[in-house]
Amino acid sequence: MKPEVLQLSPILIPHIRERLEQLFNVHRYYEQADKDAYIAEHGGKFRGVITGGHTGISQALMARLPKLEVIAVNGVGTDAVDLAYARDRGIQVTATLGALTEDVADLAIGLLISVCRGLCTGDRFVRSGQWATSATPLAPLPLARQVSGMRIGIVGMGRVGRAVAQRAAAFGCPIRYTDLHALDVPYPFEADLAQLARDSDALILAAAADQGEALVNRKILQALGSEGYLINIARGKLVDEPALLAALQAGEIAGAALDVFADEPRVPEALFGREEVVLQPHRASATVQTRTRMGEMVVASLVDVFAGRTPQGLVR
Numbered sequence: 001m002k003p004e005v006l007q008l009s010p011i012l013i014p015h016i017r018e019r020l021e022q023l024f025n026v027h028r029y030y031e032q033a034d035k036d037a038y039i040a041e042h043g044g045k046f047r048g049v050i051t052g053g054h055t056g057i058s059q060a061l062m063a064r065l066p067k068l069e070v071i072a073v074n075g076v077g078t079d080a081v082d083l084a085y086a087r088d089r090g091i092q093v094t095a096t097l098g099a100l101t102e103d104v105a106d107l108a109i110g111l112l113i114s115v116c117r118g119l120c121t122g123d124r125f126v127r128s129g130q131w132a133t134s135a136t137p138l139a140p141l142p143l144a145r146q147v148s149g150m151r152i153g154i155v156g157m158g159r160v161g162r163a164v165a166q167r168a169a170a171f172g173c174p175i176r177y178t179d180l181h182a183l184d185v186p187y188p189f190e191a192d193l194a195q196l197a198r199d200s201d202a203l204i205l206a207a208a209a210d211q212g213e214a215l216v217n218r219k220i221l222q223a224l225g226s227e228g229y230l231i232n233i234a235r236g237k238l239v240d241e242p243a244l245l246a247a248l249q250a251g252e253i254a255g256a257a258l259d260v261f262a263d264e265p266r267v268p269e270a271l272f273g274r275e276e277v278v279l280q281p282h283r284a285s286a287t288v289q290t291r292t293r294m295g296e297m298v299v300a301s302l303v304d305v306f307a308g309r310t311p312q313g314l315v316r
Helices: 014-024 035-047 059-063 083-089 100-116 118-129 160-167 193-198 219-222 241-249 288-306
Strands: 004-007 027-028 046-053 069-076 092-094 152-155 175-178 202-205 229-232 254-256 277-279
Touching: 004 035, 014 288, 046 288, 059 083, 059 277, 069 288, 083 092, 092 288, 100 118, 100 160, 100 229, 100 254, 100 277, 100 288, 152 160, 152 193, 160 175, 160 277, 175 241, 193 219, 219 229, 219 241, 241 254
Parallel strands: 004 027, 004 046, 046 069, 069 092, 152 175, 152 202, 202 229, 229 254, 254 277
Antiparallel strands: none
């Protein structure tokens, strides 16, 4: 018989959905109108759970799945999973580690270019018809900030941080970084985040943050300075959003580009009208190629656990 698997969030790649249906009896929890009643009736048979990094799974739901063996997270974030409880129950938790690196790093550089060169502002200028009707075609647009040669500070020199550094280096950007300790990488280490901010034209957040708290506060933003930019492709909770908004309003930093927010999908509305801010809906990994790799890793982790093998991407 096929193993019974509870799916908490959708997977967008058709052939991954087909593969899951071939191998398992998949129950789409997210489609159920009365979720409590559904678990009351079926919760005793599920051996596996598929979820997303943002969705995770509550301890209360895990407690109602007595046969649960594996939670396969279709993402890299596990902060929405009670790992200690899962460990105590002997439930294995996997994530799609490494699958997102290239896309997330690509978006970091894309956001940096977008906010420094005013790409979104320019796009709106053309689409609104202002370019065609302006007496002085480019007069309403401020001059942009050159990206090549910018001093880049990277917060977190893991997989993503290293990939960001590799891309930034191609633009001739001097790179420094901070992390919990110095690493074996060809870039200078700075232990003090405030000093890194002072020495950077752009601060790029790439830190693993499953248990993290706000690192970027008013002090760090003031250190970054009126010509500095903040890029966040890590986790929204790494940034004190009220402090960021205050810094933008006061001109204490030049701009920000954000793919992640503290309370998604609720984004501070005060950011919406600011031309020096670029916003994305947490979609750094949203390419066909990466989502396919992620789906394949989810399938493989379920297959391995049910076969008694140690799965790839096991979170310890």
